[in-house]
Amino acid sequence: MLYAVHIEPAIVLAVASAATHDFSKQLRNEIRLLAGLGIEGDAHAGQTVKHRSRVRVDPTQPNLRQVHLIGMELHAELHRAGFDIGPADLGENITTQGLDLHALPVGTRLQLGASAMVELTGLRNPCGQIEAFRPGLLAQVLGRAEDGTLVRKAGVMGVVVTGGVVRPGDAISVSLPPPPHRVLERV
Template identity: 45%
Template sequence: MGTPVVVAVSRDEFHRFSKTPCEHIELVEGLGVRGDAHAGTVVQHLSRLRRNPNQPNLRQVHLIQSDVLDDARAAGHDVGPGSLGENVLTDGVDLLGVPTDTRLMIGDAVVRVTGLRNPCRQINEHSAGLLKVVVRRVDGAASDSDVELGPTGGALSLDGVGIVRRAGVMGVVERSGSVRPGDTLEVVLPDEPHTPLAPV
């Protein structure tokens, strides 16, 4: 991979699946993306609000790799920046391979990675079959089966085999700053032992 870089940034003040690309976003320490429906110190995602409105917001910023959108377009889906609800679209960094609590230095801002985005039915409602692009068997084998979804919407398995979630990572803002396309990213790993990413 080349130098990690921001490809696009997006936000939306309403709770919609997709977000609107813009020239820059402002990350606010402890809150998230200024003007975005998911900003806040406690959980803002509607499904989590219904379960427990007082849990800390570990999903202030959503980042996704551009190769996921490339794969979706190759599979016939009409997607672009912000389509999957991400705030930051990246290139040149394996976001899914970093451990929990990795810091991403983006421009002046710092985002601490808290876990994986848990794919859900909304992805297929956006574009039929898109869930299969963001959920793959852990063994890499192709499958014609539908992705099984758990009671809270998250994917559990595919053909009874464990899955890899590719819908991006979630994080919290540890230092405020402006982020725009073209900004470089620096990945700072936490102290060992490392904890693999899990859905948040």
């Protein structure tokens, strides 16, 4: 059974966007989420898939990766492993603190600040770009569970259900979907 793990009060630590398909994004004072599209002005915004590898396969796929979220807890883990990684370095739009994003099920809704809402669709699939960004980093964001299952730790993806402005310091509230819960898988 999945459940939300609150480490401390959940907040938005940082927000970022990029108009181009660069690996890292630029930190912002605020970002505007657009319902059904993603982050205003971000290269990955749109109703259909925008990630280049997915576009090559089928450009008509729905965009289940409109918003990328990573917990600051991953950044802390990477620091302990010797990597100087901060918010937006891994391409996330929203860096959270105080919430175990990977423990949440598909369909979880996160209210960010006063009005914006993101519904989680799955896990980010770490790729070779992470290794090119920092040699050795890919091994740090991939692991194996006790049963040998691949564990992806590079963040979660979601779609914008309700638009609004999101800023660092905004509170995050969690609404779980009705059971049965489905584990997040790569999207």
